Amino acid sequence: MNDLFTVSNQVAVVTGAGSGIGRASALALSQSGASVVCGDIDTRNAEITKSLIVDGGGRALSVSVDVSKREQVGALIDMAIEEFGTLDIMCNIAGIMHQSTVLETQDSDLDRVLDVNLKGVFYGCQIAASEMSKRRSGSIINMVSSAIDAPAPGIVCYAMAKAAVAQLTKTLAIEMGKYNVRVNAVAPGFVVTAMTSRHFQLDDGSVDPERREAVVTSMGKMAPLRRVGEPEDIAGAVVYLASNAASFVTGQIIRVNGGVSMQ
Ligand SMILES: NC(=O)c1ccc[n+]([C@@H]2O[C@H](COP(=O)([O-])OP(=O)(O)OC[C@H]3O[C@@H](n4cnc5c(N)ncnc54)[C@H](O)[C@@H]3O)[C@@H](O)[C@H]2O)c1
Structure with a gap:
């Protein structure tokens, strides 16, 4: 049974690895055996996550990346393959919040949130899926939110982007199944x-x-x-989805939220 939940000898890329859920996921993947490429727009925080992994005896790199730039996401994935030889696990976790009602929202706010939270995830999915389909194996994990189920006033840009990522996850899962590439998402509730x-x-x-x-x-x-929730609560679901324990799981949105919403 133990082997089911390890990701030993696998290579993971984690975006948003400099903070919160991304950092906890990077550490948990490392503790479960993966080599981890820690990507974040905050270079200093990505480096701290890398150091935490290396100090704990794991293998890691840190890379400065703005996920809203396709070429930077491509370079991040190339770096994983160059340094560690392959790409097994792609975690699209980087994200930003923006608060405004529909009436208050400026085009620039909408563009920024969709660029990072939707297009950034799309690039991560598209480039990782292309690599993984050649190898006939891989797990892509996207971070959505309870906001896909429960509309809340004042976070329209964020909620729209997350709902779109949920649909991206399911669409890509259908398209990638024949290549043995699994695509899932985690929808956290409130996490500090x-x-x-x-x-x-x-x-x-x-x-x-x-x-x-x-x-x-x-x-x-x-x-x-x-x-x-604590970031580690979400990291547990990430490791599960990355591992062989989830080998028959694709196209799913796992709601890790203490039971706040049930679908
Ligand atoms: N905290 C929650 O309650 C909660 C709930 C549901 C979903 N989420 C989602 O979980 C993910 C992680 O959130 P968190 O709570 O850990 O937030 P966080 O702010 O602690 O971490 C987000 C990380 O993403 C990085 N980032 C932001 N823009 C980036 C960009 N353009 N390119 C690369 N990196 C970028 C930030 O530098 C930061 O390190 C997000 O996608 C968020 O929407 C969080």
């Missing part, structure tokens, strides 16, 4: 990361501990499991 810290940050960017406690408590109460 840099992205969600906006709910309890003061104007100067520092965290208000009382507001943090209030937000975490109220968000946690919405879940049957009575808590919010």
Whole structure:
């Protein structure tokens, strides 16, 4: 049974590896045996994730990448193949939040969120799938959100992009099945990361501990499991989808959210 859940000798690319869910996923994949290419637009944070992996005895590289640029995503994947010889696991985790209602949304906001959260994932999927189909093996994992199920006011750009990624995931899963390439997504509920810290940050960017406690408590109460998520909760689903334990799983959106929404 143990072998089912390892990704030993596999090569993973993780975008958004410099923070939150991406960092936890990169570390978890490494701890489960993979060599990991840590991509992030924040070069310093990607390097920290790489160091955490290497200091723990794993193999990793860090690469500066803006996922909204096709050629940079291509270079990221090329780097994995050059340095580690192949690409087995592609995790499209990088993402940004933008808050505005439909009426407030500017074209520039819409473009920026769709460029990173949708086109960035599309490039990662397309380039990785092309490589993996040649090798007749691979697992692509996209990060969507509870926002695909539960519309919330003020995050329209984000929710539209995530819903589109869910459909991209299913479409690509159908197209890639014959090549033994699996394509799935994880839809996290509320997870405490840099992205969600906006709910309890003061104007100067520092965290208000009382507001943090209030937000975490109220968000946690919405879940049957009575808590919010930690990045490691999501990383567990990523490792599962990457591993042989999920060898018959494709085109699925796994909702890791404490039970907040059930489909
Ligand atoms: N935290 C949550 O509650 C939550 C819930 C649902 C989905 N998600 C999704 O999980 C993913 C990770 O989010 P997180 O909460 O860890 O956020 P985070 O802000 O902690 O991490 C996001 C990372 O993506 C990187 N990034 C941003 N733009 C990039 C770009 N253009 N190119 C490359 N890297 C870029 C950032 O530098 C950062 O390191 C996102 O796709 C997010 O939408 C998060």
